[in-house]
Amino acid sequence: MITVKAPGKLYIAGEYAVVETGFPAIIVALDQFVTATISPSDTVGSIVSKQYQENSIVWRRQGDTMVFDNRDNPFHYILSAINLTERYAHELGRNLGVYHLGINSELDSVDGKKYGLGSSAAVTVATVKALCQFYRLPMDKNKLFKLAAIAHLSVQGNGSLGDIAASVYGGWIAYHSFDREWLHVQRQQTRLSDLLAMDWPALKIDLLTPPANLRLMIGWTGSPASTSHLVDKVALVKAKQRSEYQAFLRDSQACLQRMVAGFHAGDLAAIQTEIRYNRQLLQTLGAFSHVTIETPLLQAMIQTAEDFGAAAKTSGAGGGDCGIVLLDRAKDPATLRTRWAAQGIQQLNLNVHTVTDASITNFD
CATH class of the missing domain: 3.30.70.890 (GHMP kinase, C-terminal domain)
Incomplete structure (x- = not known):
């Protein structure tokens, strides 16, 4: 069985501005985690999380149609992470397998309320990390960030992805958000494995050392x-x-x-x-x-x-x-x-x- 963890995060400063390309924020990773476990299966696979089994969804009315907003439902981030990582695995010639994926989160309170510690980002990072080990894919922090960022953005549609960066790099970081319009264009015309190897415009992630006091x-x-x-x-x-x-x-x-x-x-x-x-x-x-x-x-x-x-x-x-x-x-x-x-x-x-x-x- 493969077991990996991804930490939660908190924004220290730079909120809202950081959603614009190149604008900075300071974020910190915390010692509460999402843990992903993965083990092979011979027949039917499963995705199990005791925290997310009764997650609610939000919807609005568009004319006579109910339009569902799944951005606060962690299962959609898990599925997006699986989809992107398996596409990467397929490009690298891996045979796709069947497996049991377990997700356990410490980032919500015991009664299910969110602390605001970036659970959707951490669950995305943990899922990607686990599958990269399962398929033995080439992976470092830069590629892990990019793959998880694409998966997360595919669901949320907005945001800076700074919470993904904190979950991947840890500690205190100064994060400058990348050009999401550029990424949108590149995704239409670039192989995923090539996209992970490219420099992303305006993206900058620097580790910070806090004062001792x-x-x-x-x-x-x-x-x-x-x-x-x-x-x-x-x-x-x-x-x-x-x-x-x-x-x-x-x-x-x-x-x-x-x-x-x-x-x-x-x-x-x-x-x-x-x-x-x-x-x-x-x-x-x-x-x-x-x-x-x-x-x-x-x-x-x-x-x-x-x-x-x-x-x-x-x-x-x-x-x-x-x-x-x-x-x-x-x-x-x-x-x-x-x-x-x-x-x-x-x-x-x-x-x-x-x-x-x-x-x-x-x-x-």
């Missing part, structure tokens, strides 16, 4: 949010609020450049300053796009952390899920935890996960 804390509101639907809403205002949106992009890019410089300099205070500024930019975006990024509970979580002397903001698309806090390790976080608990905010006891090269088996 940086402590990351994560607060969960207990209210899940849909990233894809929030990104859809912001996308609708791009043309109507063009000047405001372009100003947001420019300011976010400059903010992230200064924040990355803070990481390189080991300067926690500089990073905290940019975290607070990035929060202001997201508040401005929420105001002119009429998207609720900071819910009342997220606002309370952030304010409590700021009163404690930390820097805090929403993580990811907002609208629920998690907020992140960066504080000095010299400060005892016990008081902050107590205040959060009184507000109904749960601290997620997670740590940064580093992906070692040994976790990617290259059969080239």
Whole structure:
């Protein structure tokens, strides 16, 4: 039996802007995982996940037709990952087999609510990684990212794919999103194996080393949010609020450049300053796009952390899920935890996960 893991993630800064080609975000991989197991079968294969067996679907009305939105259903990411990886295997002359695929996720709460840790990305990466080992396919982190990114984008249709990058590369990363229009064109005319070997325009993934005195804390509101639907809403205002949106992009890019410089300099205070500024930019975006990024509970979580002397903001698309806090390790976080608990905010006891090269088996 083959067993592989892929970590969850949290966005630290650069949300929404990162969906545009070449714009940066900082993301961190966490030590909660999706585990994929795969074993050969002689007759009938199976895909089993105890977490996802009763996943709901969302639909809307288009005229008289029900149109289903499956972007929050992890099974569709699993099937897309299987389809893409087996196409890659077929191009490389592998005989396709029958197997049992098991998926086990730690990225949701015990009652099935999403923490916002990138479960769809992690399940995609874990599925691709398991099948690459099963078929003994040439694979490194760059190819794993690209294959999983194509599979994920095929289902979600939007987003930056930064959560895929975090799940593949691990640790703290500065991620610049690739040109998705270019990828769409190339997919029509380029063999998948050739596409994985190409340089993708604007894609850039750099590993960051956090300051030694940086402590990351994560607060969960207990209210899940849909990233894809929030990104859809912001996308609708791009043309109507063009000047405001372009100003947001420019300011976010400059903010992230200064924040990355803070990481390189080991300067926690500089990073905290940019975290607070990035929060202001997201508040401005929420105001002119009429998207609720900071819910009342997220606002309370952030304010409590700021009163404690930390820097805090929403993580990811907002609208629920998690907020992140960066504080000095010299400060005892016990008081902050107590205040959060009184507000109904749960601290997620997670740590940064580093992906070692040994976790990617290259059969080239």
